[in-house]
Amino acid sequence: MTKYSNSGEHVGELLSGYIDGELTQQERQRVRLHCDSCADCDSTLTDLRRLRQRIGEARLSDKDRDNWRESMDDTTVKATRGIGWLLLIGGALIGVGVGVYEFIITPSTLSFIEKLIVGGVYGGMLLIFISVLRQRLIERKSDRYKDVEI
Amino acid sequence: MKTDDMRHELAQLGGGAHALATQILGNPDDAADAVHDSLEKALRTPDSYDSGKGSLKPWFLRIVRNRCIDLIRRRRPTEDRVEEISDSAMGPDKAAELADRDRVLKQALASLESEQRQIIVLRDYMDLSYAEIANVLDIASGTVMSRLHRARVALGKAYREL
Numbered sequence: 001m002t003k004y005s006n007s008g009e010h011v012g013e014l015l016s017g018y019i020d021g022e023l024t025q026q027e028r029q030r031v032r033l034h035c036d037s038c039a040d041c042d043s044t045l046t047d048l049r050r051l052r053q054r055i056g057e058a059r060l061s062d063k064d065r066d067n068w069r070e071s072m073d074d075t076t077v078k079a080t081r082g083i084g085w086l087l088l089i090g091g092a093l094i095g096v097g098v099g100v101y102e103f104i105i106t107p108s109t110l111s112f113i114e115k116l117i118v119g120g121v122y123g124g125m126l127l128i129f130i131s132v133l134r135q136r137l138i139e140r141k142s143d144r145y146k147d148v149e150i
Numbered sequence: 151m152k153t154d155d156m157r158h159e160l161a162q163l164g165g166g167a168h169a170l171a172t173q174i175l176g177n178p179d180d181a182a183d184a185v186h187d188s189l190e191k192a193l194r195t196p197d198s199y200d201s202g203k204g205s206l207k208p209w210f211l212r213i214v215r216n217r218c219i220d221l222i223r224r225r226r227p228t229e230d231r232v233e234e235i236s237d238s239a240m241g242p243d244k245a246a247e248l249a250d251r252d253r254v255l256k257q258a259l260a261s262l263e264s265e266q267r268q269i270i271v272l273r274d275y276m277d278l279s280y281a282e283i284a285n286v287l288d289i290a291s292g293t294v295m296s297r298l299h300r301a302r303v304a305l306g307k308a309y310r311e312l
Contacts, residue, residue, distance in 0.1 A: 013299035022280050051306050055274035058252050060169035068164025071186050072157050
């Protein structure tokens with residue numbers, strides 16, 4: 001641990017505390033007195049101030065406030081969309097399940113063969129829909145130019 | 151704190167958080183992901199922020215830092231990328247001059263240890279107090295000044311050598 005005194009020992013890390021305004025009144029006084037008589041510490045103090053200012057002025061991130069605001073909006077949209085999809089798919093599955101159950105079990109005037117044909121038509125439509133939906137989703141995910149505005 | 155107020159403050163903190171994450175992860179893209187994840191987490195559990203214990207800034211930066219540490223544990227970065235940042239609002243000469251200065255500063259920062267880079271960004275870029283820095287980095291507050299001073303001296307030396 002560095003010892004500090006007015007007798008000529010360098011004030012070291014107190015210089016950083018000084019420029020940051022984190023020292024007590026007594027410590028600030030000690031740094032000022034020391035720097036008045038020590039060219040090395042005075043020069044270091046100037047360098048540290050300059051460096052601090054330089055960092056404060058730098059652009060260490062290329063993302064501005066709007067970017068993060070959009071990012072948070074995106075998060076909300078994604079969350080609500082996810083819940084929406086879950087409800088939609090859950091409801092659709094239950095509806096289709098009940099429909100199929102009713103179609104097969106409930107007595108009707110249709111024969112088994114007729115039920116099979118009607119079931120095949122609806123089943124085929126459903127499969128085609130799922131297939132197209134899947135293809136669209138894959139294209140949407142893998143399309144590198146989807147955000148390009150023309 | 152109201153969610154809308156929190157969103158507004160978080161949006162303002164995003165750039166600094168991204169700078170911190172970049173210094174930890176060494177890659178601006180991974181850093182953006184880390185900040186995005188942290189924003190999600192902060193908005194998912196806004197009640198975990200207690201304004202009585204301090205400002206939002208150190209609380210959020212702590213989340214960002216923890217997220218970065220998680221990412222490092224999962225996949226260590228293989229290379230540090232220093233990306234140019236352009237500013238279309240300035241004239242080309244001024245923008246180029248500033249970009250050049252920033253590039254040198256980033257190179258100097260990149261030569262420091264991760265802990266040193268973080269403490270410099272937290273103090274000199276994000277203007278956190280020593281107590282807040284101790285909170286974010288999870289270190290004793292009495293050690294902040296000495297660590298910061300060593301980091302600044304090292305950065306100054308690296309900056310002059312470039």
